[in-house]
Amino acid sequence: MEHVADGRQLLVFLVAAGIVVPLFQHLKLGVVLGFLIAGIIVGPGGFGHLVPLSSLFGYATITNVGQLQAFGDLGILFLLFTIGLELSFARLGSIGRLMLGAGGLQVALATAAIYAAAALAGFEFDDSLVFGMAFALSSTAIVTQSLAERRRLGTPVGRTALGVLILQDLMVVPIVIVVGILAQPGASVGLALVKGVAIAAVVVVGVVLLGRTIVKPLMRFAGATGNRTLLIAITLLIIVVAGFITARAGLSAALGAFLAGLLLSETEYRHQIDVEVEPFKDLLLGLFFMTVGMTIDIAAVVGQLPIIIAALAVLFLVKLAFGYLALRIAKLERAAAVETAFILCGAGEFAFVVLTLAARDGVVSDEIARLATTIAAISMVLTPVMGALGSRFAKRLAARDAEARSGVGGDHGFSDHVIIGGFGRFGATVAKLLSAEDIAHVALDLDAEHVVRAAREGQMVFFGDATRPEILARLGAERARAFVVTVDDAVISELMVRTIREHWPSAIIHARARTVTHGRRLLDAGANDVVPEALEGSLQLAGNLLGDIGLPDEAVEQRLAVARETARALMRGGPAEPDKAKPPIDG
Structure with a gap:
């Protein structure tokens, strides 16, 4: 019967994930x-409350959350391992200042501020200090996965958040020691912190030194056998051993997995x-996120809703304010500091x-403890939402900053130049080619990051x-010689073409299209010439292919010219005659 129950819980997990997640x-x-x-929804605090109404809800409820949490925790190990695998020690060194500066300040300020807020609310010293330490740390799994989903891990926000999270993992030992000290009247909290930091440093250095002497020989041995299964088995062994060592020392097991990833990042x-670890990570990490949701009892939340809402508001406001302050002291730009503070303002799994x-x-x-755990879990659920809100606020702030620094203000006296609308990858390439020919040009973009980056490179790009x-x-x-429309958004690019054609009827307009259909709309809007991006990429690939399989260069060029003209005819709504100018293959 136990195996049947386990199978049912697994089925509930898969069904819930297959319906809710895609939605x-x-x-x-x-x-x-x-x-x-x-x-x-499927936890004991969700459908579990509806079982007395109908036994059918029992089949859709996961009751043994503790059993699933063990597997979910493995998901955190794999997540931190893959992050370490992508970072390497060299790249980690580049965020060292952020880790120590921003991370240390964030933990210290957040702990002190949450402690003060709890003390003002009437809690005793021990309660307030525990709240400060528990809620100061953020969820490594949720934050990093949310950043990865939005492709922000490689940005200044992602690097800073990762540095802070690594420092937070290192603070696990001091915090655990302090909690133990609080249970012993008369012990020194200050000495406990120093001892904890020293233990954390020794363990991390020990794991790295031990790993560097063992990991490479082990991986080379596995690689020499040509056995993929052995390679994965040794990888899993390294993750588990590193996690076990750090966990036994009182540190986070996830930190050990992260160090294992850094060690393996130095191998070929x-x-x-x-690639091999990715499927394990995604499945187990999803299980971890679900178990966090299962710790929330909807009935308990409703019963204490005013207290929980007030506590969440205080938690978010305190961590936002002091997180932003710490990041600004660490000399992070305003927009990046705002977004990072938002993504880190929730509590983490270590609060449990x-x-x-x-x-x-x-x-x-x-x-x-039960009330505080509920507040921590709800804040974790809201972490992706806060991250998305932070991203929006940051974009607006960055736009205002960029407009203040590089906004269009007055006639700059441009003449006989090219105006480029949109300065992403495509627009920047056009600008480089114009610069190579010494043709004057200026660009507009609404992405503040593009404007700031271009300014650093000496390009004439304005926010507008x-x-x-x-x-x-x-x-x-x-007075412009021509306009180039390279905006990513199809609707905006068409609107730009119509605006130019309406106000400057004789203007020359070249536009980049996402597809042939989009190209036809741009031509209808008034563009003189349109280049479908997908078409040119496919033609280049096809040309290389034809050349490699033996067609003469002249024949390849003629084939591509015919295909290009056929596509242009389709865009203009004319007949397509692909075979009209087809030359013989022997050229």
Whole structure:
């Protein structure tokens, strides 16, 4: 019967993940939030309350959450391992300042501020300090996965958040020691912190030194056998051993997995390992997110809703304010500091550990620990939402900063130049070619990052809307030799073409199209010439292929010319005659 129950729970997990997660993806709310909500629904605090109404809800409820949590924790190990695998020690060194500066300040300020807020609310010293330490740390799994979903891990925000999270993992030992000290009247909290930091440093250095002497020989041995199964088995062994060592020393097991990833990133097998581990990580990490959702009891939340809402508001406001302050002191730009503070403002999985230890040792009461755990879990559920909100605020702030620094203000005296609308990858390439020919040009973009990057490279790029005629006029539109439309958004690119054609009827307009259909709409809007991006890429690939399989260069060029003209005819709504100019293969 136990095996049947386990099989049913696995089936419930797969069904819930298969329905809720794709729905959240479709709504663009993220996979992480989908798993968390799915966990709330099928957990004992969700459908579990409806079992007395109908026994059918019992079949859709996961009751043994503890059994699944063990597997879910493995997902965190694999996540941190893959992050370490992508980072390497050299790249980790580049975020060392952020880790120590921003990370240390964030933990210290957040702990102190949350402690002060709890003390002002009437809690005793021990309770307040436990809250400060438990809620100061953020969820490594949720934050990193949310950043990865939005492709932000490689940005300044992603690097800073990762540095802070690594530092937070290193603070696990000092915090655990302090919780133990609080249960012993008269012990020194300050000495406990120093001792904990020293232990963490020694363990990390020991794992790295031991790993560097063992990991490479082991991986070379596995690689020499040519056995893929042995390679994966040794990789899993390294992850588990590193996690076991750090866990036994009181550190996070996830930190050990991260160090294992860094060690393996120095080997030639890291790309193969990354591909092999990815499916394990995704499945187990989804299970972890669901188990977090399962810890939330909807009935308990409703019963204490005013207290929980007030506590969440205080938690988010305190961590946002002092997180932003710490990041600004660490000299992070305003927009990046705002987004990073938002993504780190929730609590983390380690809050469960701290509160459980504190309740077991009698430092806080069981009732307070349960309430605090619920608040931590809900804040974790809201972490992806806060990250998305932070990203929006940061973009607006960055746009204002860019407009203040590089906004279009007055006629700059441009003449006989090219105006480029959109300065992404395509627009930047056009600008380089114009520079090589010493042709004057200026560009507009609404992405603040593009504007700032271009300014650093010495490019003449302004923050502004290329669909507004008054902005184009300030860049000397009536004196421009030509316009180039490279905006990513299809609707905006068509609007820019119509605006130019309406206000400057004789203008020469070249536009980049995403597809042939989009190209036809751009021509209808008034573009003189349109280049479908997908078409040119496919033609280049086809040309290389024809050349490699033996066709003469002249025949290849003629084939491509015919295909290009055929596509252009289709865009213009004319007949397609692909075989009309087809030369013989023997050329």
